[in-house]
Each structure stands twice: as structure tokens, then as C-alpha cells.
Amino acid sequence: MPSSSSSALKLSADASPGGADQPPVPVLPILGMPVHDLGWNQALALLEEKLVSRTGFTHIAFLNANNANVMVQDPAYRDVLSRCLVLPDGIGVDIAAKFLHGGRFTANLNGTDFVPAALTFISRPLRIGLLGATSDVLQAAAQNFRRHTPWHEFVEISDGYFDRADPALILKRIEAARIDLLLVAMGTPLQEKWVDRHLTSDHARVVVSVGALLDFVSGRVARAPGWVRRLRSEWLFRLWLEPSRLWRRYVLGIPVFLIHVLRHRLLHPHAPSA
Template sequence: MLARNQDIDFSREIDSAKIGPLNILRMERAEAIDLIRTSVLSRQRMDIAICNAHTILSALDDPAYAETLQSLTLFNDGIGAELASKVLHGKGFPDNLNGTDLIPAILRNIGVPLRIFLLGAGEEQVRAAGVHIAETYPHHTVVGVRNGYFDPSDVDQICEMVKSASPDLLLVGMGNPRQEHFIAQHGDRMGATVAIGVGALFDFMSGAVIRAPKPIQNIGLEWLFRLLQEPRRLSKRYLIGIPRFFFKVRGLKRSGKASASSK
């Protein structure tokens, strides 16, 4: 099921998994890239949130955040979303569409040159991420970067900055729920064809944060690697949040509030 602000015409319906109030699309990575390519080529706006266990738990706790996410197109991220879908619907997702892997895959495989704007993270990190994209994917153009530390009084100027750059792809890395609220509230004013909330992507691209080795990623323990890197910042999210997440999922299963996957 597509969010209410999405107008892309599909040749077939896309399956989704309902987890609490959220309908998260079930797609292979190639399908997700094709969806974004279609949006860019047709100039039909699409705003995307990538939902991991923390995102879903935040939506279950906060109806206002859930409403924001319901206005966006939702992709899945990580082992938590995968297990929740299996518990509630008996099947998971075809691919893990976490932004750290999906965005480079988009840049490699979308097949059309993109104008890209980066918004978020610290000044050093976002600029380094822009340099990384420009050097690694020279067929695309980075048309602007802006750090994510600003006051509400700066929002009008930032929206005008993005709009003036006319990006096909706006990457917003402010962490959630802030990045999703920002995209939902200001996406129309910024005018980017596709906007995606990308969390810590700029920190990874800039080298400020090191990703887990592939074997750790493959067994679903990247969250543990990140926790060991940043225990003070992430301990509450993982050590308290993960048990709460699965307690909530079990509650959804018992209450029957997650119907069979919807179209």
C-alpha cells in the first residue's frame, strides 16, 4: 500500500507488511531502485522513510510520529523489522533495504544521472560525504550540502537552498524521528523529486563511523558492533529498546492488530 502523498503508477501492486500502524513495502533491492528511477524519470515526488526496530518502536510509542511515517513510503531495515514481519505474518522481507547499503546501490545502478543534495550530520561529515559521492559516482552531481545543526528560524532558508538546487535526490541524515518529520513537513517546499531519510549514512561515508565487517552484518549483529562503538549514545536504544520492541510485537500478535500482509 502506498502512502497518501505518493502518486507513482505501478504495473503491479506491491506487497507490504503491516507492523502496528505502519505498512512497510516488501521489495527486492532492484525493485526499490526501479521505484526510485520511475519517480525521477516521471518527476513525481516521493518521500521515503527506512524503518528499523527503533523507528517502528518509536511509531508504536508516539502516534504523531506514526502519522508522519504513514504519509511516507516505507522501506524495511534490519533484523528487527525482519523478525517482526515473520512473527506477525509468517514471512520476512525479500531484501534488507538499510540506507547504508541501499543508497550506494541506487547511485551505482539507477542508470540516470542524478542531482543530489545532502542535508544533515555535522559540517565536516556532510562535506566529506559529498566529496565521497562526487569521487565515487562521477556520473552524478552533488548540487549542495548543508549540515543538520540549525534552529527553526533557519528552516525557510534551508528549504529555499534545496529548492534552488533542484535536486532529483535529497538525502536527509538527521536521525529519527527528526528527519522524517522534516521531510513530511517541508518536502513540498524543498521540491526534491525523491527525498530519503538516511540516518547515519553521512557518518559512514565520511569515515567518521566504521561499519561492522561483512560477516557481522550478514548474521544481523551490526547493531551490536555499533553499540560497542558508541555505548553511551546507543545503550538505551539497543539494551532497553530491543526487548521493548519484541514485547510490543508480541502484543500486536496477541491482539491481532497486525492483519495479514496488505496490498
């Protein structure tokens, strides 16, 4: 469990899962970005609360080592993430939390596991929009989602190859669909920036930037075996499957991320390490 030191933990009153009568949710900053430190049940309940609320708009994003590297190089992306509810994804940010704050995140809430779990957890029927990926992947993912949680309605908004310079048609389509939850799969940092620039509570109560989730749900990309995931080594499995595409992200990206973490610690020497 993360250190409870007040200087290691910030508090986010906006993310309080139970409203004003409940204590705010702790966050652990990673490279200066607050990342919510939630257990599985707490995270699922928080999402459900955001979905049933009649007011407000929540954009959920995930921070892993690769996204953090992008954030360091791209101030505009950092600004977008600062307006999101950010959840921890992967062993890289766990290592960073341990080094910077003396404790790991309570749970690995990566989108590939969190979104399907949330759809199962929420029994109230929802209208869920899917935006991104290729047409074939989008259709296959929608079919598998319908089999997974048939009480929800899945709306295929568009693949990810629409005219982003003129998104008016897509925005009208999303608004007309009366979406509760929108899953956007257009890759980091494009998806987060696009959501931040264009979407409001007129389009959905909650939007989740999901990266490659639709590829996994469609079956186009295989998940690692359960024992590999339990060892927190799914990145090795993905690297083995797609070395030419992912070697830069993992073979180069992970050491670069750890250098950023070390540099951040050196520039902020008074942060406790437990």
C-alpha cells in the same frame, strides 16, 4: 519469503513500479505501519522510476526496531510515516514479520546499503542534495560520494545545525539547487517530521530520510565487516563501538520492540502466522 495470504499482505497501488499495467507492490504491516516488501532490483527500479517521473513527490523512510519504538510512543511520527514509502531496515522487523505474518521481508533495504547501491544503479546523472550532520561530516561524505559515483552531482545544502525555527533560507537554497534527490540526515524522528512539514515537489522529486548514512559514508563511523553484516549483526558491532550512546537503543530497545510486537499480535489474534 513472506506469506502470500491476503490478510497478511496489503497492496499499495501507489508504489507500483511499472505503473497502472503492473501489479501493485505488496506490503507487510509492522505494528500497523505498512512496510513495502521489495527485492533489491525491484526497490532500485522503483526509486529510479520516482526520480525520472516529472510529477509527484516521494518521501522514503526506513522502519527498524528503534524507529518502531518511537512510532508507538509518538502518534505524530506515525502519521508522518503513513505518508512515506517505508522500507524495512534490520533483523528486528524481519523477526516481527515472521511472527506476525509467517515470513520475513524479501530484502533488508537499510538506508546505509540502499542509498549507495541506488546511486550506482542509476546511470542517469542526478543532482543530489545533502542536508544534515556536522559540516565536517557533510563535506567528507560529499567527497566520498563523488568518488563513488562521479557521474552524479552532489550539492552540499547545509549541515544539520541551521535554525529549524526559521528554515526559509534553507528551503530557498534547496529549491534554487534544482535537486532530483535529497538526502536528509538529522536523526529520527526529527528528519522525517521536518521533511513532511516543509518539503514538496518544488524542492526535490524524492527525499530520503537517511539517519546516520553520512556518518558512515564520510568514514567517521566504521561499518561492520562484511561477515558481520551477512549475519545480520551489525547492531552488535555498532554497540561495541559506541556502547554509551547506543546501549539504550539496543539493550533496552530490542526487548521493548519485541514486547510491542507480542502485544500487537495479542490485540490482533486473527492475523495469520502461517
